[in-house]
Amino acid sequence: MKKYSLFQNKRISDYTVRRLSMYLRTLNFLEQSGVETVSSEEIAKIEGFTSAQVRKDLSYFGSFGRRGLGYNVTALRKRISIILGLNRKWNISLIGAVPLNGIGGALLNYEEFKKKRLTITKIFDKDPKIVGTKIKGITVRHIDELERKIDPRKEPIAILTVPPQDVQSIINRLDKIGVKGVLYFASRTISIPKKMIVRNEDTVMELEALTYHIANKTKRQLKTLK
């Protein structure tokens, strides 16, 4: 029998990590619906992948199923949670544009965060009108105080909802103090510090993928990763 370790050497592709997130949200849903056992074929059908893809993704981390029977929903949900690092609480700093009808405000009200162990625990802005006030029980600090107020051991992740022109400099500052992961929403290409994991959610880019496909009347839409 093979030995598996969570800190394995094989590089796991980003496609696999994203699909694990999808499996997780589907397993949560199945568990709440009272489903106890699921096959790779059933998961695949829900997600629009192949069953081989599902089994291969899981196989990088171990063998969690039983031949002939499938997977126990709760057990697999827990395993994937651990793989994704969700067996602990993650504090997040929210930086920028909070009071506006902006994405920062939306994230503070985001129901999905409450269900998961993802919590916004620090808020920064540069509007003097709100610096010092409390939002959701958190005192808003000035962006200039980032370095003093963020402890990357406590808040390893930051979400940036600042304007495009500010993203690069704030990411550089966060890198300097040792923040490990950043998610930013601006439509701007940035240069990523070596030690950081950076993700970008760009609504304009997603819409351009739609306009491309509609304009070019793409016939096939094979769902691979998506």
Added chain:
Amino acid sequence: MKKYSLFQNKRISDYTVRRLSMYLRTLNFLEQSGVETVSSEEIAKIEGFTSAQVRKDLSYFGSFGRRGLGYNVTALRKRISIILGLNRKWNISLIGAVPLNGIGGALLNYEEFKKKRLTITKIFDKDPKIVGTKIKGITVRHIDELERKIDPRKEPIAILTVPPQDVQSIINRLDKIGVKGVLYFASRTISIPKKMIVRNEDTVMELEALTYHIANKTKRQLKTLK
């Protein structure tokens, strides 16, 4: 010399389409900075790709550069705009959760949409308090009126900011009347109608990619697509 057509037969991968969006935002930036000519090497450096990747992506659509010289920034920006279908105006229906400090509200205030030719022209909600009122000059309609108020020839795209449990049924209704593209924000896997292009922006999934990499102390972060 080879003939190229925008409606070519080769299937263009999604990776290429996303990179075209990135090139476009970088070309916009360069054009505004007064840069007139750019090489594939320079674009590659900004984006973190290889120059061969840039040239290959463009080569699927034609030859837009001049050997020995590079690309004219404005000309290339225009070409990519056309490829992505951005040489026309795109009207968008916004469905759900508008008045809250939610993502719908954020999108209505999104500066990037104003710069591009992407415009929210219809708004739907089911809160009777705001149905009938005007937001940004647009009268909010009840979600029950989707079918009567959306003309997919005028509004081929919809953005869904409704709760996860409502996404599937609304996508099915939009498909029935012929809406071509949908972008939804809920953290939920859905089954995609054959004729539609559907995209999902899921902040929880992006954060889980961060927690995975941080928890597993990934050493290399090779920037391939993003």
Added chain:
DNA sequence: AATTGTGAAACTTTTCACAGCA
């Protein structure tokens, strides 16, 4: 001299297909 455009090679990801086990 510099840089594009592109076949071919290298690499990555997905799917196949079946041995192995409940």
Added chain:
DNA sequence: TGCTGTGAAAAGTTTCACAATT
């Protein structure tokens, strides 16, 4: 019998390397 786990094959994507061109 039914379904997992996995090497091997197939498909897809990126990079190399160089002829072509300004």
